[in-house]
Amino acid sequence: MMSKEKILVLKGIEETLHVILQKIDKGNEDFILSLGLDKKQNKILLNALDRFEKQIQVLFIKQKKEYLAAIANLPEYMKKNQKKVKHTVKKAAVPEILMDHIVEIMAGFIFANEKAYIDKLAALYVAFTNSFFGQIAEICARSVEGSRLGPNMSLTKRAADWLDQHKIQFAQEVNQTTHDAIIKSLKESLSEGKGNNPAGNKLVSDVPNHFNQSKVKEKEKKLEALTDPEKYNAVYQAVEQQQCFEFYRARRIARTETISAMNAATLEGWRQSEVVGGKEWVCACDKVSREWHKNADGQQVPLEEPFIVGGEKLMHPGDSSMGASAKNVIHCRCTMKSVLKYKMRR
Numbered sequence: 001m002m003s004k005e006k007i008l009v010l011k012g013i014e015e016t017l018h019v020i021l022q023k024i025d026k027g028n029e030d031f032i033l034s035l036g037l038d039k040k041q042n043k044i045l046l047n048a049l050d051r052f053e054k055q056i057q058v059l060f061i062k063q064k065k066e067y068l069a070a071i072a073n074l075p076e077y078m079k080k081n082q083k084k085v086k087h088t089v090k091k092a093a094v095p096e097i098l099m100d101h102i103v104e105i106m107a108g109f110i111f112a113n114e115k116a117y118i119d120k121l122a123a124l125y126v127a128f129t130n131s132f133f134g135q136i137a138e139i140c141a142r143s144v145e146g147s148r149l150g151p152n153m154s155l156t157k158r159a160a161d162w163l164d165q166h167k168i169q170f171a172q173e174v175n176q177t178t179h180d181a182i183i184k185s186l187k188e189s190l191s192e193g194k195g196n197n198p199a200g201n202k203l204v205s206d207v208p209n210h211f212n213q214s215k216v217k218e219k220e221k222k223l224e225a226l227t228d229p230e231k232y233n234a235v236y237q238a239v240e241q242q243q244c245f246e247f248y249r250a251r252r253i254a255r256t257e258t259i260s261a262m263n264a265a266t267l268e269g270w271r272q273s274e275v276v277g278g279k280e281w282v283c284a285c286d287k288v289s290r291e292w293h294k295n296a297d298g299q300q301v302p303l304e305e306p307f308i309v310g311g312e313k314l315m316h317p318g319d320s321s322m323g324a325s326a327k328n329v330i331h332c333r334c335t336m337k338s339v340l341k342y343k344m345r346r
């Protein structure tokens with residue numbers, strides 16, 4: 001059962017969508033300009049970025065709404081699945097494990113459509129890269145001195161494979177972060193001494209973590225705590241305030257992916273020019289640039305070899321396909337310069 005208050009929250013989420021989307025339209029221009037690309041590239045990337053950011057935010061808002069509705073229905077779900085709950089809870093020996101078991105059952109219900117969100121994110125990524133990857137690659141291929149690119153350009157298998165693999169990596173990582181954030185909210189709001197709703201906090205402590213045969217009746221009664229709607233207020237509030245659905249996260253993701261795919265497209269273009277032998281790391285180098293990206297500035301490597309940045313391998317700025325960590329990739333605004341074959345230092 002959903003309370004009136006909760007339905008109002010869900011309605012509110014829908015209504016703020018419009019306001020947020022208007023806000024998104026402003027602000028990406030300076031970001032794109034800060035990359036120091038040519039005008040044509042700026043225009044193509046700005047369009048792709050604006051659209052991608054908007055689509056991710058819309059997806060997050062839908063996802064948040066769906067999860068909140070599921071949480072509002074959790075007491076009902078726990079009631080319907082008493083047997084399963086009882087059986088699972090019985091196995092827990094200590095409160096921490098009891099908590100994990102309860103959260104696991106809840107997660108199964110809340111994240112029932114998780115696979116669909118991963119697929120949607122992957123589809124968004126494909127549409128996003130389709131809108132500019134080829135164009136950027138072609139601009140880059142034609143802009144190098146002596147380029148041998150013919151009149152028609154098609155993506156190499158290598159680039160297609162990169163895009164294919166990256167769409168899955170992208171979708172899974174984005175969704176995993178959302179998933180983990182919700183689980184964290186659940187645990188925090190269900191455990192004692194945390195959250196801001198004492199009734200909710202007591203949920204786990206109200207459930208016995210041992211089933212002594214002689215007291216089964218009494219303990220079963222305590223299990224009913226799991227079906228008390230009042231106890232879920234803290235969970236609902238915690239997820240409602242979760243920052244993983246915020247517009248800033250959508251923006252951060254979209255910007256990071258724009259740079260990454262743009263650099264991958266650049267690399268593809270240079271490959272096809274047949275005259276580029278290497279690439280040089282170019283750091284955006286300002287106050288917010290990370291130290292090890294400043295150090296990478298000027299690093300030259302052959303086209304098909306990775307840069308080594310902060311001890312990690314990256315084929316281009318923003319590339320995580322060779323295992324670079326998030327701290328090396330997120331919010332990076334670094335780009336690359338081409339090095340013609342005959343000008344390679346080694």
Ligand SMILES: [Zn+2]
Nearest residue numbers: 293332333334
């Ligand atoms: Zn960087």
